[in-house]
Every structure is written in C-alpha cells, then in structure tokens.
Amino acid sequence: MTRLTPLRRRRLLATTMVTALFAGSLLATAVPASAADDPIDGARTSGDAMFPNVGNGGYDALDYDIDIAWSPTGVAGTGSTAVVTGKFDSASTTMTARALAPLRSFSLDFEGLTVDSVFVNGQPATWTRDIDAAAIKYKLIVTPATPVTGEFTVTVNYSGVPVFHTDADDSQEGWSGTNDGAMLLGQPIGMMTGFPHNNTPGDKATYTITVDAPSTLTNTAGVSAPGAVASNGELQSKVVSQSGERTTWTWRQQKQMASELVVIGIGRYEVVEGSITLLDGRTIPSWSFIDFGLSDANKTTVRNRITQLQTITQNLERIYGPYPGNSTGVIVKTVPSAINYALETQDRSFFPSVNSVNGNTLIHELVHQWYGNNVAPSTWTDIWMGEGMATWGPTYYNTLEGFGAGTTPSEQTYFNSWNNTAPTSANWNIAPGGQTDSANLYGYQTYTRSAQFWAALRVAIGDEPYFTLIKQWQVDNAGKSLAGADLKALAEELSGFDLTAFWTDWILEPGKPAWPDKYSVALSGGSPEVALYPGETVSYTVTALNTGRVPLASSVVSVDVSALLANADLVVPEGATLDGTTLSWPIPVGTAVGTSASLTIDATISEKSAGGSFALAVKPLTLGGSCTETCAVDTSVVEIVAPTELPTITGEAVVGETLTATSEGWPEGTALTYEWAIDGVPVEVPAEDEEEPVDEPAGLMAARAVDAGPSFVIPASALGARITVTVTGTLEGFRTGSVTSEATVAVAAAEVPGGGEDPDNGGGTDGGTGGGGAVTPGDPDGSGELSQTGGELPTALGLLALVLLVGGGMFVAARRRKLEV
Numbered sequence: 001m002t003r004l005t006p007l008r009r010r011r012l013l014a015t016t017m018v019t020a021l022f023a024g025s026l027l028a029t030a031v032p033a034s035a036a037d038d039p040i041d042g043a044r045t046s047g048d049a050m051f052p053n054v055g056n057g058g059y060d061a062l063d064y065d066i067d068i069a070w071s072p073t074g075v076a077g078t079g080s081t082a083v084v085t086g087k088f089d090s091a092s093t094t095m096t097a098r099a100l101a102p103l104r105s106f107s108l109d110f111e112g113l114t115v116d117s118v119f120v121n122g123q124p125a126t127w128t129r130d131i132d133a134a135a136i137k138y139k140l141i142v143t144p145a146t147p148v149t150g151e152f153t154v155t156v157n158y159s160g161v162p163v164f165h166t167d168a169d170d171s172q173e174g175w176s177g178t179n180d181g182a183m184l185l186g187q188p189i190g191m192m193t194g195f196p197h198n199n200t201p202g203d204k205a206t207y208t209i210t211v212d213a214p215s216t217l218t219n220t221a222g223v224s225a226p227g228a229v230a231s232n233g234e235l236q237s238k239v240v241s242q243s244g245e246r247t248t249w250t251w252r253q254q255k256q257m258a259s260e261l262v263v264i265g266i267g268r269y270e271v272v273e274g275s276i277t278l279l280d281g282r283t284i285p286s287w288s289f290i291d292f293g294l295s296d297a298n299k300t301t302v303r304n305r306i307t308q309l310q311t312i313t314q315n316l317e318r319i320y321g322p323y324p325g326n327s328t329g330v331i332v333k334t335v336p337s338a339i340n341y342a343l344e345t346q347d348r349s350f351f352p353s354v355n356s357v358n359g360n361t362l363i364h365e366l367v368h369q370w371y372g373n374n375v376a377p378s379t380w381t382d383i384w385m386g387e388g389m390a391t392w393g394p395t396y397y398n399t400l401e402g403f404g405a406g407t408t409p410s411e412q413t414y415f416n417s418w419n420n421t422a423p424t425s426a427n428w429n430i431a432p433g434g435q436t437d438s439a440n441l442y443g444y445q446t447y448t449r450s451a452q453f454w455a456a457l458r459v460a461i462g463d464e465p466y467f468t469l470i471k472q473w474q475v476d477n478a479g480k481s482l483a484g485a486d487l488k489a490l491a492e493e494l495s496g497f498d499l500t501a502f503w504t505d506w507i508l509e510p511g512k513p514a515w516p517d518k519y520s521v522a523l524s525g526g527s528p529e530v531a532l533y534p535g536e537t538v539s540y541t542v543t544a545l546n547t548g549r550v551p552l553a554s555s556v557v558s559v560d561v562s563a564l565l566a567n568a569d570l571v572v573p574e575g576a577t578l579d580g581t582t583l584s585w586p587i588p589v590g591t592a593v594g595t596s597a598s599l600t601i602d603a604t605i606s607e608k609s610a611g612g613s614f615a616l617a618v619k620p621l622t623l624g625g626s627c628t629e630t631c632a633v634d635t636s637v638v639e640i641v642a643p644t645e646l647p648t649i650t651g652e653a654v655v656g657e658t659l660t661a662t663s664e665g666w667p668e669g670t671a672l673t674y675e676w677a678i679d680g681v682p683v684e685v686p687a688e689d690e691e692e693p694v695d696e697p698a699g700l701m702a703a704r705a706v707d708a709g710p711s712f713v714i715p716a717s718a719l720g721a722r723i724t725v726t727v728t729g730t731l732e733g734f735r736t737g738s739v740t741s742e743a744t745v746a747v748a749a750a751e752v753p754g755g756g757e758d759p760d761n762g763g764g765t766d767g768g769t770g771g772g773g774a775v776t777p778g779d780p781d782g783s784g785e786l787s788q789t790g791g792e793l794p795t796a797l798g799l800l801a802l803v804l805l806v807g808g809g810m811f812v813a814a815r816r817r818k819l820e821v
Contacts, residue, residue, distance in 0.1 A: 056139075084220060099150060127140060180267045180292075203481070215246055233252045234327045331345070365390070559618050560619075643727075
C-alpha cells in the first residue's frame with residue numbers, strides 16, 4: 001500500500017468530493033427525483049418463453065372472487081357427441097392485487113364473453129381489448145380513473161356465451177359443454193375463458209368461487225337428476241333459491257393456487273362427502289363428485305377408490321412431506337373426447353373415466369398435489385419438474401421399494417426406458433428445460449424424459465440426499481412458484497455435488513443424455529491390530545465396484561491422506577495424483593457392470609509420528625458413488641511414552657547452588673534419565689573415577705553432579721546462562737520419549753559474607769541478607785524465588801558506575817559548550 005502524505009490526502013479528498021458531486025449531478029439530471037413515482041403501464045406479459053403474450057406484469061394477484069350465474073340454453077350435436085350449451089346470465093370477478101409500482105394501466109387475460117363494465121377500487125374505469133388469436137393474445141387492458149398504488153381491487157362484470165380454447169397442439173381446454181352441463185379446465189392457459197386474471201403459474205392467489213346453477217339438470221338424452229357444482233377448496237355454503245329452482249354453491253380455496261389449477265364442474269353428480277386423517281393426525285374433509293350417468297358398478301368402483309384416498313395420501317406424505325391441501329376428493333365425469341384427459345386440479349383432481357381414477361393416474365394426480373400444485377413452475381418451460389415427478393412417483397410407489405408388490409425397481413424401469421430409446425430418436429430433440437414451442441408442451445420430454453431425469457438424479461446423488469431433496473423442496477417452498485434453477489441449487493446444497501454438467505445434459509440440452517455411473521468404494525488394509533515402528537511399511541487397497549447399469553465413464557475416488565502424511569512417508573501410486581492432503585484416483589474408464597478395479601497405497605512409518613492410531617478415509621468424488629462397506633481403516637503406530645506435565649526445576653539459579661528436577665505424569669513403570677543443559681548445550685557429567693579438570697576447555701562446562709539423576713550443582717561457568725533439564729522416559733511397549741523443562745532465570749553469582757570474593761565461584765558481595773544466598777532482580781529479600789531478568793552488579797559497583805556516568809555527561813556537556821563559544 002502506498003502511504004499518502006497529508007497534502008496528497010487533502011488533494012485526493014477534495015478531488016473525490018468534486019467527482020462525487022459531479023456524478024451526483026449527472027444522476028439527478030438523468031433520473032429526476034420524481035421519475036421513480038411516475039405511474040407506468042403494467043407489462044402485458046409475464047415473460048414466459050412458452051407463451052410470450054400470456055400473463056401480465058406490474059402487479060401481484062392476491063385473491064380472486066369469482067361469481068357466475070350459469071344457465072343451460074340447449075343441446076349442440078347429436079348422439080354420443082351431443083353436449084349441453086349454456087350461457088353466463090351474469091358474472092363478475094374481483095381481483096385483489098398489489099401494484100409493484102404506481103400503475104396508470106394494467107392488463108388481464110380474458111378470452112371470449114362480453115365485458116359489461118370495469119371498476120377499480122370501486123370507481124368506473126375505462127378498458128379496451130387487444131386480441132390476436134394467432135399470437136395467443138387475449139388482453140383486457142384497464143385504465144383506472146386514478147393510477148393505482150399498493151393494494152387495489154379491479155372488478156370486471158361480464159356475461160354471454162363462454163367459449164373453449166384450442167391449444168397449439170389442437171387440444172381443447174377452457175369452458176366446455178358436457179352431456180349435462182359444463183366443465184372448466186384450464187391447463188395450460190384456457191382458464192382465461194372463464195374469468196379475467198393474471199394467467200401465469202408464477203402468480204398464485206387465493207380464490208372464492210361462487211356458481212349459481214339450476215338445482216336440477218337434464219342431460220342430452222332428456223334424463224333429469226339433481227345438479228351440483230364441483231370446485232376447489234372447501235365448500236362454504238350451498239344455498240337453494242326461494243323457488244327451489246336454483247342453487248348457489250360457494251367454494252373457498254385458502255391455499256395459494258395457480259389459475260390453471262382451478263376447476264368448475266356443473267353437472268348431474270352423486271356427491272360423496274367424508275374425511276381422511278393425515279400422518280400428523282390432522283383430519284381434513286373430502287368431497288368427491290361421481291358422474292350420475294355412470295353404471296352402478298362403475299359408481300361402486302369409484303367409491304371404493306375414494307376409500308383408498310387416505311392410505312395413498314399418507315404414503316405420499318412419507319415421500320413428499322405433509323399433504324399441502326385443506327381438503328381432498330376426486331371429480332369423475334364423462335366428457336367430450338376433446339377434453340378426455342385427467343388433470344391435477346387442486347385438492348380434487350379431475351378424471352374423465354372410471355379406468356383413469358382406478359389406475360395409476362390417481363396416484364399421478366395426487367403426486368401433483370405436491371409437485372405442480374403446492375410448488376408450481378414459475379414459467380411453463382419448467383413444467384417438467386411436476387410432470388416428471390408425477391410420472392416417476394407412481395412407478396416407485398408400486399414397487400417393493402415403495403408401497404406395492406412390483407419386483408422391478410423403478411431405477412431399472414427408467415433405465416430400460418432410456419436404454420431402449422435410440423440416440424437418433426426424435427424423442428431427444430427437445431430439452432425439458434429448453435422448450436419454447438407450446439405445440440410440443442406435452443411431449444416425451446415433459447413426461448418420460450423428465451421421469452428418467454428423476455430416476456437418474458437418484459442414481460447420481462444417492463438415496464439419502466435424493467429423498468431429502470424431494471421432501472424438503474415441498475416443505476421449504478410450500479405455496480410458491482419456482483424455477484428449475486432453484487431445484488438445482490437445493491439438490492447441490494443437499495448432495496454436496498456440482499450438478500451443472502449433469503443438469504445441462506439432462507434438462508437444458510437436446511440429445512440423448514448419458515446415464516450416470518453408479519459405483520461403490522471400499523477400503524482395506526492398514527494395521528489396526530499390530531502397532532508399527534518407524535521404518536515399517538503399511539499398505540492399503542481401495543476397491544471400486546461398478547454397481548450401475550453402464551460401464552464406468554468418469555468416476556473418481558478421493559482418499560483423505562492427511563493423517564497418513566502426518567505419520568508416514570507416502571508413495572503416490574501410479575494412476576493417482578496427490579493434491580495437498582487429497583489423493584485422487586480416476587477409476588479406469590470402461591470398468592464393466594459388476595466388476596471392480598483397485599488401487600494400492602503404500603507408505604513407510606516415519607520418526608515424526610507421535611504414535612497411536614490414525615485413519616485413512618476414502619469417499620466417492622464424483623456422481624453416482626457410495627461407500628457402503630468400510631470407508632476408513634485405522635493404522636496403529638507404537639506410541640512415544642510421554643508425561644502429562646512438563647518437568648519443573650526448583651532451587652536458586654546461583655553459582656554453586658543445587659537445582660532439582662521434578663517430572664510427574666509418566667505412565668507407571670517408566671524409567672527416567674536426566675540431561676541438564678546450559679543455554680541449550682548439554683552438560684557433560686564426569687565419570688565417577690574421572691578427576692575434574694582444573695582448566696575447563698572452551699565450550700565445556702563441567703557439572704558438579706550430586707548424581708546422574710534429577711540434581712545438578714551449578715558450575716561457575718554457567719554465570720549469566722539459563723539452565724534446562726531434559727527428562728527421557730523408557731517403558732516397555734512404547735518408544736522412548738523426551739520432554740524438556742522451561743529454562744531458569746539467568747544464573748547469578750554467589751555471594752559470601754563480609755563482601756569478600758570467593759575465587760571458586762567468581763566472587764561476590766554481601767547484599768545485606770546476612771547469609772550466602774544470591775540476591776537477584778525480582779527477589780530483593782533473598783527468598784529464593786527465581787528471577788526472570790538475571791543477576792545485577794553489586795551495589796558498590798553500581799554506585800561507581802553512576803558517578804562515572806554523571807561525570808562523563810558533565811564533561812561532554814562542558815566540551816560542547818566550549819566548542820560552541
């Protein structure tokens with residue numbers, strides 16, 4: 001960092017302030033303060049690549065209150081294709097929404113019918129319709145008398161003959177006539193034929209749905225029976241008019257719901273009421289509607305299926321978490337062939353036949369109550385999440401691994417599906433998460449390839465992360481609309497894997513994706529039972545078994561060798577690489593299904609090892625791996641014997657005094673030896689028959705040892721030095737260990753009574769203690785406590801030095817003054 005002088009800092013600060021002021025003035029010029037508050041026109045699209053002209057922006061829909069009065073008007077067609085026609089005598093929809101910015105206009109999606117009036121916050125508003133059928137654009141553009149901010153309401157009053165919507169794939173949805181009434185089904189965008197709204201799965205809301213219809217309905221064959229209105233949520237009321245001719249049904253959906261999941265069924269129904277108990281003990285109501293025109297046998301089949309709702313729902317709760325709705329049920333109705341499909345309408349799914357409700361389709365639509373309903377896609381491109389899971393779910397459910405008796409695992413089922421579809425098949429031409437053509441929305445990529453994806457993801461990340469993922473996705477995101485990228489992020493968080501390449505291959509790019517590797521790893525060897533000494537060799541074997549359905553293509557095993565490196569010298573095996581403390585081994589490409597490959601790791605125990613037991617651990621580094629057997633093995637090294645405490649030295653650090661070493665905390669039976677050192681240089685202790693030299697050679701400081709053990713007499717040559725002791729322990733079954741004490745204070749000179757010098761100990765003066773102990777700094781009372789600063793000059797020498805210092809200073813000062821003159 002370059003340090004700025006005060007002047008440069010001031011200049012820089014001034015320049016910065018001017019620059020900031022100038023930039024601020026530009027910002028103020030470019031964006032006036034009032035610009036952020038100027039009302040705007042809400043976007044007439046939600047930004048969905050599949051339906052660029054459907055959905056709207058600028059507001060968040062919070063609630064819809066739909067009120068329709070419907071009456072039959074006749075019959076269209078003949079024979080089995082005949083349907084009842086009808087009209088809206090009157091209808092109104094009130095949307096409560098929150099403006100994301102002040103809006104001078106906003107739009108809703110609305111197809112067909114006649115708009116009678118529009119009110120915003122209770123005040124009349126102007127409106128226009130922008131319709132381009134070829135572009136799938138049906139806009140009701142509303143301009144309120146006063147721009148809206150914050151929460152607002154818009155009420156649209158309308159009437160006339162409702163229409164159905166034809167999709168780009170020529171399928172039919174929206175408001176359709178049946179053989180005795182009408183059915184409103186809206187996936188993906190046909191709900192706009194029934195009421196005006198923000199027609200995108202990315203903008204959920206709550207709903208009140210009120211339908212006034214004849215109490216008795218007559219089918220196209222002229223047979224009359226009691227009428228009913230089926231819808232979402234919970235039945236709030238059923239009010240019969242004073243004449244008895246009409247009945248008003250009011251349903252309330254208090255859970256967040258995407259508009260495409262609304263259902264309104266008007267017809268002759270047998271209504272079956274009941275309840276189911278969920279895993280958490282909560283009891284919720286059940287309303288089911290059975291087509292009155294079905295045979296008694298078919299009605300019995302449906303009733304039997306309704307009794308299974310509790311069991312199926314509880315089993316699905318075990319997979320996906322708590323049931324997200326406040327009620328349940330089914331709607332079974334014979335309908336024209338154009339809408340002859342089941343649909344996951346929220347709370348009570350729609351089924352066009354007895355066979356569909358009696359088979360796996362019921363489980364499919366119930367899975368959708370979680371995937372697709374509770375958590376919806378934010379755009380139609382991500383429909384694959386829900387449809388793929390709702391396809392995979394029943395397959396898993398019906399196997400032994402789930403809740404059924406099927407002996408073919410779901411993984412095998414979807415591998416076969418993948419394997420039997422050639423790479424050249426057109427089925428691979430559309431990526432599930434990359435589709436933009438609504439004409440192909442309900443193709444192979446949305447159902448089969450997406451179910452294969454869920455099966456492949458389970459292989460790739462393993463069972464525990466997978467089942468945690470599919471449940472946590474629901475629990476964490478209940479009531480939301482999310483994108484595939486959000487699912488990927490959670491899968492990566494829970495699995496610990498980077499799934500970018502896998503996700504791109506399966507979801508984002510066309511072409512046949514690769515089925516993931518699947519393998520298990522195990523580790524053997526080491527020396528857990530027999531402790532090794534330094535210099536001995538230890539060997540390990542890593543084994544990788546292909547447990548998948550394709551030859552291994554890109555699998556890598558990771559070995560944590562951190563503990564091994566701290567205790568041994570590793571020989572990096574051929575074919576592996578060492579990065580820091582991680583050894584990586586790519587399993588040989590092409591390892592066949594059911595076969596294994598292995599890697600041998602050798603190391604030599606080194607002296608640096610403190611001994612004891614350490615582990616070598618192995619784990620899969622890439623997708624599809626698991627460690628189902630031994631993932632770590634131990635190696636034992638003979639321990640170094642050691643105490644629990646450092647040695648301590650007692651005694652005065654004074655020439656001629658005796659120091660004593662105490663070493664506690666060694667294991668019982670440990671034999672100890674002592675080595676004293678002066679300023680880190682070991683003391684050479686003379687042998688018993690050796691005469692002590694009169695003149696010590698340079699660098700040799702002879703000790704007056706009381707014995708060869710814990711006591712040590714300080715020699716004169718140690719004056720001013722610091723003394724330590726190293727204690728070495730030996731014990732059978734252990735390696736020899738040594739510990740060294742902390743150093744004493746600097747050794748002081750000995751003092752003799754009367755101020756005389758002792759030529760044997762270097763001389764000294766009586767410090768006034770009346771005895772022979774040395775007075776050291778930090779121990780003025782001669783108590784024997786060791787000082788941290790070393791010895792001091794005798795008092796007389798100190799006084800002399802002070803006189804000389806003062807006199808010298810005066811001489812220098814006088815000389816300086818003389819020179820200055």
